[in-house]
Amino acid sequence: MDKLYVRDLEVFAFHGVFEEEKKLGQKFLISLELTLDLKKPGRTGDLNASVHYGELSQKVEKEFNKISYDLIETACNKISEFVLLKYPLVKEIKVSVKKPWAPIHRNLDTVEVEITRKRSRAVLSLGSNLGNKEENLKKAIEIIDEHSLCKVLKTSSFIRTEPWGYTEQDEFLNCAIEIETILAPNELMEFLLETEQKLKRERVIKWGPRTIDIDIIFMDDIVSNDEHVILPHPRMHQRLFVLEPVNEICPFYLHPLINKRVFELLEIAKETH
The missing domain is CATH 3.30.70.560 (7,8-Dihydro-6-hydroxymethylpterin-pyrophosphokinase HPPK)
Structure with missing residues (x-):
């Protein structure tokens, strides 16, 4: 099956356990790996037979900001369910959410959660x-x-x-x-x-x-x-x-x-x- 990727979509949101995270917000990086059949759009150029990645990115950002979650695990799972419900062409999705400003008082590149869900x-x-x-x-x-x-x-x-x-x-x-x-x-x-x-x-x-x-x-x-x-x-x-x-x-x-x-x-x- 074919793949469509959106990598490191930068979103400012208010997820986290600490009150400061919910008040001040922070940067998150969202990556999506969509499994779907791209033969028809590849041959015909029909966008309706694929997923518009620009529209997808906007919708995911909006969904990510709807509710403030304590855990990025929850936010990641909600995004995976949202995409599968919104886009019937998608058979499987892998979602990762990175939290580069995680407040753990240690030097790190990022904290990341990855979830795979399928239809x-x-x-x-x-x-x-x-x-x-x-x-x-x-x-x-x-x-x-x-x-x-x-x-x-x-x-x-x-x-x-x-x-x-x-x-x-x-x-x-x-x-x-x-x-x-x-x-x-x-x-x-x-x-x-x-x-x-x-x-x-x-x-x-x-x-x-x-x-x-x-x-x-x-x-x-x-x-x-x-x-x-x-x-x-x-x-x-x-x-x-x-x-x-x-x-x-x-x-x-x-x-x-x-x-x-x-x-x-x-x-x-x-x-x-």
């Missing part, structure tokens, strides 16, 4: 078998879509399925959605757990009845063994109630470990059930 695609599986199942699913999808750093791209139909694991319970209503998000996997998982709590999810029996269940099935081609968020979902290829709705919206998604596409996993799962 990701994730596939989620949703299920409900308590209360108004359809409303539970719709409300969960609405909450996800209303998050400032998430956008629902595709939604499958709702399908009725028999319970899996613990069978002494009512049938489920299941669906799948594909989202675009700027959240990292652990941040997305935290948000989904909060969403379950909002919809009164109670974890009493493993695989038991629930108002809502939301699982991350895929997130880009990430493979993670973090206990908090295992990717891809370790049992998705065994579950028809996951595979069938996922197959509706992204049949060609490639499982990064099994090396088979969703439609192939569905065919195999049907043969073994």
Whole structure:
């Protein structure tokens, strides 16, 4: 993928822990590394197919001065989110903020924080078998879509399925959605757990009845063994109630470990059930 750079944009702002920093302000140097596809503007000269770096610099300076933060880590993160939300063409951004006048009473060139953030695609599986199942699913999808750093791209139909694991319970209503998000996997998982709590999810029996269940099935081609968020979902290829709705919206998604596409996993799962 191609790159666009803005290096050491000089901005006067009021970030810092000390009161003097917030009152007097100081110089900061902001650098941006944008990852995006520049083939079309390179061939056609169409500025709308790229990012106007002059406009970008002005907008970043304005955003950087909106709020006074204690930490340049926070300011750096806010800039990365701002650019990804403002410029859909940008797939990934690396932002660095230098603080050459850092008040630490030592000789130094600069203090610098660097943050990388990216735009990701994730596939989620949703299920409900308590209360108004359809409303539970719709409300969960609405909450996800209303998050400032998430956008629902595709939604499958709702399908009725028999319970899996613990069978002494009512049938489920299941669906799948594909989202675009700027959240990292652990941040997305935290948000989904909060969403379950909002919809009164109670974890009493493993695989038991629930108002809502939301699982991350895929997130880009990430493979993670973090206990908090295992990717891809370790049992998705065994579950028809996951595979069938996922197959509706992204049949060609490639499982990064099994090396088979969703439609192939569905065919195999049907043969073994």
